[in-house]
Amino acid sequence: MQSFLSRFTSPWKLRQRGIMGMNKRNHSYIGRYNNRSLYPLVDDKLKTKLIAQQAGATVPELIGVIGSQVDVKTIHDMVKDWPGFVIKPAQAQAVKAFW
Structure with missing residues (x-):
């Protein structure tokens, strides 16, 4: 168990490295520099x-x-005809529907 946990680091160490x-990112950057009225357009995948x-972006x-x-x-x-696929909820809270 210790070797598994040793692969992770603490939030404090990440902050010390500027991560x-x-x-914090959402509050300090996303919210501050983006028009809140456009949020519904990007809150849905x-x-x-x-x-x-x-x-024109490749998706x-x-x-x-x-x-x-x-x-x-x-x-x-x-x-059925796909060798692999990913299921993504349109919005983060939608994940609850799959549990």
């Missing part, structure tokens, strides 16, 4: 993907969208 946590595509192909709990039963058909 900030996500909350699907919306952000579509905006990036419209801007991974979208296999499908699970819009509700009822749609989960269709996932096997969506991914």
